Amino acid sequence: MKVIFFLSDICIPFLVCCILLYGWSRKLAVFHVFLDGAKRGMGIAADILPTLIGLLAAVQVLRDSGLLARLAEIFAPAAHLVRIPAEVIPLILIKLFSGSAATGMLLDLFEEYGPDSQVGFLAAVIVSSAETVLFVMSVYLNHIKAERSRWILPGALFSTFSGILAAVWITGILY
Numbered sequence: 386m387k388v389i390f391f392l393s394d395i396c397i398p399f400l401v402c403c404i405l406l407y408g409w410s411r412k413l414a415v416f417h418v419f420l421d422g423a424k425r426g427m428g429i430a431a432d433i434l435p436t437l438i439g440l441l442a443a444v445q446v447l448r449d450s451g452l453l454a455r456l457a458e459i460f461a462p463a464a465h466l467v468r469i470p471a472e473v474i475p476l477i478l479i480k481l482f483s484g485s486a487a488t489g490m491l492l493d494l495f496e497e498y499g500p501d502s503q504v505g506f507l508a509a510v511i512v513s514s515a516e517t518v519l520f521v522m523s524v525y526l527n528h529i530k531a532e533r534s535r536w537i538l539p540g541a542l543f544s545t546f547s548g549i550l551a552a553v554w555i556t557g558i559l560y
Contacts, residue, residue: 433524440520444483453478468553472497472504477511477549484517503560510552518545 408415447453457474464474472494480487491512498504518541526534 429528433528436523436527440482440523444479444486447479447482448486467550468557469549470504470507473508473511476508477515480512480515481518481545482520484512484520487512487517503556506560507553507556510556511549514548514552515545516541516548518542 405415408418453475456478457471460474460478461471464471469477476487476490476494479490491508494508495505500506500509518538522534522537522541526537531537
């Protein structure tokens, strides 16, 4: 176990040193290249910031209005058929919008049921394996100004829910 901790501690510094050595071997002004990349990154961040703020506001409205709890009640019978506990449904819905909000809900589930419970175990696997579909689509498709995106949402939702069903199946075997 100490070897794994040691490797994780040196991984990032080693990678940075490799990048610096590569740049110097190519006779690049590494710091200026870094600054140019940082400037472009700031431009991208400024471009996606309004979308990010809108999504965060939408997540908060969903939580505070009670709509999330109502949607969980609506989806509970279907979720029960595939052995998804009702307590995890709000987490699945929020995960579509925001990873950080889903992490907050995961911590709430941990406090209520414990991380070693079936609900906590399944919720942790779902949070770590599902994608924030609507967040990724809104931010990245808006940034690249995609015009033809008809099949992206159905494909993304299908793959996300397939992953959730796989998480339910695997945790059912392991738990």
